[in-house]
Amino acid sequence: MTTITVEASELTRKYGGRTAVNDVSFSLNKGEVLGFLGPNGAGKSTTMKMLTGNLAPSHGSVEICGINMMEKPKDAKALIGYLPEQPPLYRELTVDEFLTIAARLHRVSRQHIRKAVDIAKQRCGLTEMGKRLIENLSKGYQQRVGIAQAIIHNPMVVILDEPTVGLDPIQIRDIRALIKELGGEHSVILSTHILPEVEMVCDRVQIIHKGTMVFNGDIDVLKQQRHGSRLLLGLKQAPAQEVLLSIPGVEAIEVLKDNLFRIRHTPGAVPTEALIQAAVSQNWGLFQINPDQTSLEEVFVQLTFQDAAVA
Amino acid sequence: MIVNIARKELKGLFSSPMGWVILALLQFVFATFFVMGVDQYFLTMSGMMRPDQRMGVTEFVGASVFGVAPFIMLFAVPLLSMRLISEERRQQTLTFLFSAPLSLTEIVLGKFFGLLAFLSASVFLIALMVLSLNLWADIDFGYLFANLLGLLLLVASYCALGTYVSSTTQQPVVAAIITFVALLALQLIEYFLSGDPSNTLANLSLMRHLEPFSRGLLDTRDIAYFLLFIITFLTLTVRRLDADRLRG
Numbered sequence: 001m002t003t004i005t006v007e008a009s010e011l012t013r014k015y016g017g018r019t020a021v022n023d024v025s026f027s028l029n030k031g032e033v034l035g036f037l038g039p040n041g042a043g044k045s046t047t048m049k050m051l052t053g054n055l056a057p058s059h060g061s062v063e064i065c066g067i068n069m070m071e072k073p074k075d076a077k078a079l080i081g082y083l084p085e086q087p088p089l090y091r092e093l094t095v096d097e098f099l100t101i102a103a104r105l106h107r108v109s110r111q112h113i114r115k116a117v118d119i120a121k122q123r124c125g126l127t128e129m130g131k132r133l134i135e136n137l138s139k140g141y142q143q144r145v146g147i148a149q150a151i152i153h154n155p156m157v158v159i160l161d162e163p164t165v166g167l168d169p170i171q172i173r174d175i176r177a178l179i180k181e182l183g184g185e186h187s188v189i190l191s192t193h194i195l196p197e198v199e200m201v202c203d204r205v206q207i208i209h210k211g212t213m214v215f216n217g218d219i220d221v222l223k224q225q226r227h228g229s230r231l232l233l234g235l236k237q238a239p240a241q242e243v244l245l246s247i248p249g250v251e252a253i254e255v256l257k258d259n260l261f262r263i264r265h266t267p268g269a270v271p272t273e274a275l276i277q278a279a280v281s282q283n284w285g286l287f288q289i290n291p292d293q294t295s296l297e298e299v300f301v302q303l304t305f306q307d308a309a310v311a
Numbered sequence: 312m313i314v315n316i317a318r319k320e321l322k323g324l325f326s327s328p329m330g331w332v333i334l335a336l337l338q339f340v341f342a343t344f345f346v347m348g349v350d351q352y353f354l355t356m357s358g359m360m361r362p363d364q365r366m367g368v369t370e371f372v373g374a375s376v377f378g379v380a381p382f383i384m385l386f387a388v389p390l391l392s393m394r395l396i397s398e399e400r401r402q403q404t405l406t407f408l409f410s411a412p413l414s415l416t417e418i419v420l421g422k423f424f425g426l427l428a429f430l431s432a433s434v435f436l437i438a439l440m441v442l443s444l445n446l447w448a449d450i451d452f453g454y455l456f457a458n459l460l461g462l463l464l465l466v467a468s469y470c471a472l473g474t475y476v477s478s479t480t481q482q483p484v485v486a487a488i489i490t491f492v493a494l495l496a497l498q499l500i501e502y503f504l505s506g507d508p509s510n511t512l513a514n515l516s517l518m519r520h521l522e523p524f525s526r527g528l529l530d531t532r533d534i535a536y537f538l539l540f541i542i543t544f545l546t547l548t549v550r551r552l553d554a555d556r557l558r559g
């Protein structure tokens with residue numbers, strides 16, 4: 001059985017006359033990781049602020065596990081762990097002190113506070129850092145403290161605003177693994193503009209552009225768009241295009257620079273073998289053949305561009 | 312929950328050198344005035360022949376310590392209250408409190424009581440000093456109690472104003488300056504209007520309402536004034552923070 005943990009309907013936020021977020025609706029099931037994508041200033045952070053009750057929407061509503069954020073903010077907030085863009089840390093405190101305060105403020109019962117702090121530290125790789133002042137930690141470790149703070153009370157929904165910014169590659173890998181792990185028992189909403197990250201950790205993707213949702217669907221849909229039915233072919237002594245077109249399966253040819261060709265083929269019938277055989281027997285000087293993947297960036301640009309064209 | 316925020320605030324104050332320095336300075340000034348009071352008591356009283364000129368040691372020493380306290384606190388409170396909300400705003404840690412299951416009232420009250428508890432340490436030490444006179448003399452507990460209550464209410468009013476000013480800005484220094492000027496104005500308002508004692512504005516003066524306490528008099532009108540003063544500014548603070556959420 002799937003249970004809906006986050007339900008946002010018709011969220012709209014206006015700053016003065018400018019609409020930062022316009023009519024965004026979505027819902028999230030338990031155990032899902034939702035990726036929130038968008039260029040800078042698209043309204044990702046604003047949407048997250050509204051989801052966590054830090055900002056009142058001009059219109060629309062947010063429900064966390066069926067509890068309305070407007071009507072019962074305290075109960076709704078108790079179910080959320082939130083890491084804002086800039087991790088909210090009291091620099092003059094040690095990691096242990098800060099996490100204890102976080103646990104206390106998030107209604108963790110007195111007997112469980114120490115255990116909760118230990119678990120959160122362990123999960124975020126902070127076990128050695130307990131006695132250090134947050135001020136003296138590196139940016140990456142501060143980010144981890146921020147995440148630890150968000151998961152300390154074992155919330156139903158974890159909302160992370162650009163959690164991997166400023167981390168080194170190894171830390172990024174750790175954090176991604178942690179997010180994956182969180183996705184098992186919690187719902188996670190994650191905003192980022194790093195596309196491979198979305199592909200790696202998210203089950204679902206939403207692309208937001210200029211405050212409006214332009215894509216909302218499974219990550220697989222996006223992946224399919226990526227792995228289109230195209231081949232990249234490199235030939236030193238290329239034959240006439242008609243020759244290539246005569247090979248069964250080949251539908252269209254686009255000539256690129258450096259003796260490269262992009263071949264569109266009929267979906268399902270990949271003409272790789274036929275092409276190689278022809279190339280060898282007729283001595284075309286084959287030096288490269290591989291499936292042509294549109295980068296996720298391109299898909300992203302396409303989606304956001306479509307929107308601009310409509311508007 | 313209010314207690315938890317107050318504890319957090321206290322932890323923050325005690326983990327910065329600023330808090331300790333101010334507490335130490337406060338104690339130094341109050342102790343100096345206390346010692347001077349005790350010292351001068353014998354000098355002055357030995358010169359007083361007629362019984363109606365004589366006064367009790369509590370009143371004499373108390374007048375010395377409690378007379379200077381409002382003035383000293385005028386400097387101390389803005390320095391402590393300035394960071395209360397403005398610093399959180401600047402460091403973007405307010406989000407941490409806003410996303411926790413807390414109401415704005417709880418946040419504001421927690422911060423206010425945290426700061427007040429910190430300053431109460433200083434008031435408590437004053438009480439201990441004056442009480443130590445009881446080892447050699449019979450002190451007037453009623454007089455002491457009225458003065459302590461008055462001082463505590465006054466400090467609480469300072470804190471409430473400081474909390475509000477701190478919530479309006481991102482710069483702690485600006486908050487400190489505005490708080491100081493506002494408090495000073497509320498102190499001096501009586502001097503400016505001394506020619507016309509019936510002036511309504513003079514009733515706003517904090518000192519006018521503290522004066523009965525310093526004579527050992529508990530007047531509900533004055534207690535009500537202080538309480539209203541505190542509630543007004545704390546409510547304004549809540550509204551200011553709510554505006555953050557609404558307007559962003």
